[in-house]
Amino acid sequence: MAEMSTNLTHHEVTYTYSDNYHKKIHYLASGPATGPLIIFVHGWPGSAITWKWQLEFFAARGFRAIAPDMPGYGRSTARHVASDYSQESLVEGAMMALLAHTGRTAAIWVGHDWGAGVTSSVATQHPETVRALVNLCVPFGTIERGWAGFLPLVNRERYPAAEYEYGQWDYMKKFEEDFEDTVAWFERDIPGFLKLAMQPTPRPPEDHDRVEPMMSRVRRAGWLFGSEKPPGVDEVAGEPLGSGILFDTFVGDVLATGIWPGAAYYLNHERNAAYNGGDEKRKQLTMPVLFVHAAWDLVCDTVTSRLAEPMRAACCDLTEETIEAGHAVHLEQPDVLNAAVLRFLAGKLEGR
Template structure:
């Protein structure tokens, strides 16, 4: 198994991004950007797989998480500030361009990087959250809610009600989360089954509270095994215990700043690079199957590939083999020159007509 090493970059004075790396330093660069909540180690299945093939695989603790700077400053978690950190991370790897893979808020960040610095993006791969949505603030995704499931007069914010709850009740909700960060993370990371309907319980958070309004998160021993390997989960849980939920959740408090920043993207935000989007079939929050959430991506990406995996929101944890295979095929099909060894392997092909 390829060794995973730990590194960091310092930028903007005294901010730090901690990251994990594996694979040959000069191999094609692929960066894995986690969402809420998460840390670098949660990408271990992808780091191992890609490094073993000869990629240089990088996964940061995003600002607000793990060993990266986690100040209680809301502006630190705007897309503009996060992109600044990602550009520092890229420079720290010794590369100037890479394949960017993002999940959840990580997909918002990779989308922002692609919008603002297309020269740094060889290809964009987003899981669950499409390009041209969350990085644009409320207007990027709220109008795309399926109003047959969430009538506007009853569910103004649709399945995104929990996001509005962060804006209205941030400190109170953080206090609830921080009663047991490890227990809450384990409750989130349970295996998903096919939903009986497409209504997301997170559409009722302001009415009922988190997890139906229980007084505190479930204890670690109150839920089943997590979908992450035990050692990976334990490391992730320790990371969340260290920072608490405040810094990483402040990503949700910057919608207006994000809209202003990404509204000024070069080329109007249209992408020419290859883009892969992974649908999680059973994801009822980032619902890309019955809502219009994917429509802007299809309009703004000229070279788009889509694949669907039967899993919930944590698709790369539930079905790592399927997700990795989708990424491998996409790179081989769309970016063969980025496949390790392409340029020096002497690989040739001949067809003999009989």
């Protein structure tokens, strides 16, 4: 496909769901209107701009590439209503409205972190809308199904249940048990937290399978990262990933909504289980699926844990790639990731 301009444009979708409140989804778009549609769905914390390098890459190759500010982020509606951020509300309300706004009936869906939970929910509930599914770090069949979808898959050699009941997901339980105070911790210095969160992941030691990530002991410590507040921007020495317009826009997006709405994604495990769980929903996925393992991701550990097992059992046409990066694989290794996704799509969708 010919190279072309990749300027990002802004768009807005309005929709109602459940309580008839008029909500909006803001999204960035690039590439030809008639190109194959690829939708990038961010996680926590995130916003549409964190997919900048993917939007530009795929638009330049003829795709219609879009990325929404998910509900609770950036320019999208960000109410302090926890149920707005259940998988049901996100999919049946926001994602179906977004897809309809493009004038298409199906897309290539790419999700990262909680965004992978959303893309997995779309594939579960509306498989006809998914030409191909690409999940980064969080496999299909896990986080979108509530606690039962991922807690039993913790590596108990690393996290014995007697000492680490919730394994590396201890921070999620912290959100459930102490939500307002946990949100307040982040909001003491949002730019400082985001600069820390956006630091490149260093290569772990050779025995990293025995490294205990700090997210496994949050409730015991009482504070995240062992401190009463996030570090200030000037206290974080390294340059953040996407330093410049990407990072600055991202910080502005999070400051616009605060932490509460995005953090409320962690308050819906029961609702998500009711929506996606149960044997009747454990259908096989027949569309092509690509899963990208981030080799250095100690929280969403798919290399030494059993977290990828439900995906492998459910996907009829599964491709797996491993990239040497931490959790923010799309920001740490954008060229490697983009090439892997493009190679997968060329092999699976050529001529379809």
